[in-house]
Amino acid sequence: MTTVTDLNQPTLQPAAPTGRRMSLPVLMLVIAGALALTSIVRIITGADGITNVSQMSTALQLAVPIGLAGLGGLWAERAGVVNIGLEGMMILGTWFGAWAGFQWGPWTGVLVGIIGGAIGGLLHALVTVTFNVNHIVSGVAINILALGATRYLAPLAFEGHQGGSAKQSPPVDSLGHFTVPGLSDALTDLNAKGWFFVSDVAGLLGGLITNVSWLTLIAIALIPGTWWILWRTAFGLRLRSCGENPVAAESLGVNVYKYKYLAVIISGGLAGLGGAFLAIVANPFYLEGQTSGRGYIGLAAMIFGNWMPGGLAIGAGLFGYTDSLNLRGGSENVHALLLLGALLLIIGSIWLAFRKKYTSSAITLLIGGLVLAWYLGTNEVPNQVVSATPYVITLVVLALSAQRLRMPKADGMPYRKGQGK
Known part of the structure; x- marks a missing residue:
């Protein structure tokens, strides 16, 4: 068990998160069981689209911005700041990413998109940490401000350019995709055979290595990277202490304001990266309203994951999958x-x-x-149900997981420097 004096030791290796959590072998068995059950449903219903390679590839692409927004929320809330403003920071990421991307190239667009989201995070930190404004009020205000700002700036920046308009940017060049040669084709062929379980596993794995953006790889790498920084470094220990007990952390020499600011700025940058992904990878242009509430769904994925990166990734994958059903043969697949x-x-x-x-x-x-x-009693579901499926799943999953949740103890609580004296 880590002692309180360890907070000031730069060479400290913090203890791993404690508590009753699912081990890796058990988690793999649960995933295998879910795939087996899905395979049974696929065979009974004939809805082969629910586990084919294209479906899984689309689900991965839709899960990435949700996961990045959720990671942003994780960084902020582990430091004790509730970040409802993720949606607005994603909006800033879409606009800044597309604006820089069509002028100076897609990778520049990614960098500027991160900066745009980080600016939103800095504003949220200034209002909540320095001026102690209610976190929810600040987040909602940032969402409204970001939407209004991008609506004002879009006509000024995009009109007059080829393919641009008041609500859409000119197209941005592709970042490029990669496919594992040979293996991708083999998994696609195996998936097409429709065998029990084996074809479904092939569809899942095939979706992970077929037409995958390089930015997707970066986003996936951020999951274990976040875990390592927050749970395996002294920096992460100090940051998390600000979300658990900032008064105790301050008494041990931790600059609570600094860590809260850093966490919320990183949070905004990650949300901005998710927005840039939407404007450069998912669609090669900025389009007004293209975030479609993904910042809120990312927050839900974070809560579903119990404020842990691994659980967050599973939640983002689930929400991305249900969202993909809306794009590919929605009615038949949702009915299944x-x-x-x-x-x-x-x-x-x-x-x-x-x-x-x-x-x-x-x-x-x-x-x-x-x-x-x-x-x-039915052969298909209405289109309205198909469109609402991702949001319904979000509510159902949160309702079912509510009993096991444990948020940081000081999350959302006001803090003033020196209040413990």
């Missing part, structure tokens, strides 16, 4: 997911009964039965 949801609810009911939570088990079984009846 009704059966998958019903089976998961029934399994959950059995698990709750095993743990002697009979009331929760009965409610879960009732909901599962209703979802199963919906599946059996």
Whole structure:
């Protein structure tokens, strides 16, 4: 157990996060079980699109900006600052990324997009840390300010250029994609065979190595990078101490203001990177409203992941997958997911009964039965349901995971320098 005096030791190797968490072998078994159940549903329904290579590749692309926004929220909240302004920082990232990208190239656009989001983070830190304004109020204000600022700047920057308008930037050059030769084709062929489980695993792996942007690789690398910095360095220990007990951290010589500022600026930069991804990779141009609430969904992914990078990545993948259903054969695939949801609810009911939570088990079984009846009584779902699926899944996942959540103790709490004296 780390002692309080360790906070001032630059060579300290902080202890790993403690608490009851799922081990890697158990996590792999859970993922394998979920894939097996999905495979059963695919065979029963004939909805081969739910696990094909194209579906998984699209899901990965949609998960990246959500994951980057969630990482931004993780950095801020681990330092004790609630960042509802992620959506606005993503909007700044889309505009700045496209503005610089079409003039000086896509990689410059990525860098300037990060800076744009970081400016939003700096503003949020100034208002919340220095002036102690309510974090939620500040975040909402930044969202409104970013939307208004980009609407004002877009006509000035983009009109008069080829392909540009008041609501859209000129196209930005591609960052490039890579595909693992040979292996990608082999996995695609294996996925097309429709075998139980094996083809579904091939579809998942094929989506990870087929037409993947270089920026996607950077985003994926930021997941373990964030974990290592926050849980394996003295810098990360000090930053997290500001989110757990800033008064105690200050008493041990930690400059709480500095770490909160750094965390929120990094948070904005990551959200800005997610916005630049949307404007350069997902679409090769800025388009008004293209974030579509992904900053909020990223915040939900962070909460689902229990303020941990690994859980956040799983949450972002889940939300990206459900969002991809809206783009690729949505009605058929979402209808198949009704059966998958019903089976998961029934399994959950059995698990709750095993743990002697009979009331929760009965409610879960009732909901599962209703979802199963919906599946059996229809051949397709309305387009409105397809469009709403990512947001419904967000609410359901948060509701189901709420019992196991543990946020940083001082998250969102006001702090003044010297208040512990």
